Amino acid sequence: TTTTRELLPPISQEEKSKTFTYEDEELGVKLKYPGSCYFNKGIFQCSSFTMSIWPAENQVKKITNPEITFKDGETQLVYSFNKNNKTYQLLAWYDGQNKTEIDAAVDKIAKTFTFTR
Numbered sequence: 699t700t701t702t703r704e705l706l707p708p709i710s711q712e713e714k715s716k717t718f719t720y721e722d723e724e725l726g727v728k729l730k731y732p733g734s735c736y737f738n739k740g741i742f743q744c745s746s747f748t749m750s751i752w753p754a755e756n757q758v759k760k761i762t763n764p765e766i767t768f769k770d771g772e773t774q775l776v777y778s779f780n781k782n783n784k785t786y787q788l789l790a791w792y793d794g795q796n797k798t799e800i801d802a803a804v805d806k807i808a809k810t811f812t813f814t815r
Contacts, residue, residue, distance in 0.1 A: 713733040714732070716733030717731070717732055718732075720742075727751060727779075729751075731749075731807050732807075740752070746797070747800050749789065749804065750789050751789075754778065756785070757780070758780075761778040764776055764804070764805070771793060772792065773792055774790070775789070775790045790804040
């Protein structure tokens with residue numbers, strides 16, 4: 699089987715040094731992400747991890763230090779942000795475990811998360 703990662707074009711050095719801003723009008727959220735990510739159908743495909751943002755079904759406490767879980771060979775990081783009785787979660791996941799450079803990259807993106815309304 700072909701992984702999504704294999705379908706993406708190689709990333710140029712120029713792209714790697716760029717930072718893009720992603721804004722979702724519907725959710726009213728905004729964040730910055732490195733140029734090595736592609737946004738596709740609600741999911742950020744990055745060179746070494748995948749990330750997504752969505753409203754949580756239940757009110758969850760704000761999480762600024764990620765909840766990290768490891769299951770089925772994948773690590774998942776979860777951040778939560780609250781506004782107007784709504785919770786938005788930023789989730790990132792990658793193959794393997796304890797990849798500090800990925801954890802740091804996701805953390806940097808999570809710290810740019812802002813509400814636009």
